[in-house]
Every structure is written in C-alpha cells, then in structure tokens.
Amino acid sequence: MSDTAVSHDFSKLPHLIARHPQDPGSLIMILQEIQREYRYLPCEALKATAEALNVPLSKVFSVATFYNAFSLVPKGKRVVRICTGTACHIRGAALIQDQIENHLGIKAGQTTSDMEFSIEVVACVGACAMAPVVLVNDKYHGGVKVNTAKKILKDG
Numbered sequence: 001m002s003d004t005a006v007s008h009d010f011s012k013l014p015h016l017i018a019r020h021p022q023d024p025g026s027l028i029m030i031l032q033e034i035q036r037e038y039r040y041l042p043c044e045a046l047k048a049t050a051e052a053l054n055v056p057l058s059k060v061f062s063v064a065t066f067y068n069a070f071s072l073v074p075k076g077k078r079v080v081r082i083c084t085g086t087a088c089h090i091r092g093a094a095l096i097q098d099q100i101e102n103h104l105g106i107k108a109g110q111t112t113s114d115m116e117f118s119i120e121v122v123a124c125v126g127a128c129a130m131a132p133v134v135l136v137n138d139k140y141h142g143g144v145k146v147n148t149a150k151k152i153l154k155d156g
C-alpha cells in the first residue's frame with residue numbers, strides 16, 4: 001500500500017477550472033475534471049477551486065467527501081472495484097476479492113506502491129444478472145471466477 005505523496009504538474013489547474021463558468025454551480029463538474037486528470041483531488045486543486053469559484057474551502061471539502069466518485073487520496077491507474085452486493089456475494093465475491101487482494105498484495109481500500117492498482121469494494125453496481133461482477137476502471141467484467149480474476153487485471 002502507498003499513501004506516498006505524489007508530485008503533480010499543477011500548471012494545468014487554472015486551465016481545467018477556467019473551462020467552466022466561474023460560479024458555485026460549476027463545483028461538481030470542476031471536481032470531476034480534476035479527478036479525471038489526477039485520479040484524485042489534490043489539496044492544491046481544492047484550494048484553487050474554492051478561490052476561483054469564491055466558495056468556502058469547507059464547502060469544497062464537503063462535496064469532495066460526499067460523493068464516492070471523488071477521492072482525496074491518490075489512486076492507482078487501474079481501480080479494481082469488486083461488487084459485494086447481495087447477488088455477487090451469493091456467487092462468491094468474497095473469494096474473488098481474496099484472490100485479487102492476494103495477487104496484488106494489497107487489501108481493499110489500498111493502492112499498490114507502483115500506483116498501478118487500487119482495490120475498492122462497492123455495493124451493487126446494477127449488473128446483478130452478470131454476478132459476480134468486477135469493474136476495472138469503467139469496464140464491467142461479469143461471471144468472474146476465482147481462476148479468471150487475475151486475467152481481468154491483465155486485460156484491464
């Protein structure tokens with residue numbers, strides 16, 4: 001696992017923020033763009049957003065922590081989301097989670113030290129007919145089996 005400080009090129013920040021109307025209604029859209037660019041919401045970006053939109057930093061933090069799509073810590077290039085909703089749980093999600101955690105050497109909620117993978121456990125992702133389901137970034141993998149879980153990580 002790593003929560004190592006990651007250095008970033010923040011020179012893009014003003015441009016990312018300026019692409020949207022400079023009013024509080026743009027807050028979520030701007031945070032989404034920043035999350036896409038850096039794969040998390042760096043503190044510098046939250047401060048710059050608060051200043052540009054003239055909203056309190058506390059408001060920006062509360063939005064950033066409210067939505068699961070946002071992260072305040074750096075994530076890996078590939079975020080592996082293991083669904084543990086009821087349908088997936090019944091069909092062996094826990095075993096798949098064990099397999100993926102063992103393979104990557106990290107637990108759910110952690111990121112590999114090379115910043116390649118993060119693992120998350122999520123509730124139903126709306127594809128119960130395909131259970132058990134694992135997402136790698138936005139790509140759905142259904143009918144995952146213990147012996148195919150590692151392959152998903154290679155394929156992305």
Ligand code: FES
Nearest residue numbers: 083085088124127
């Ligand atoms: S419970 Fe996993 S997709 Fe619905």
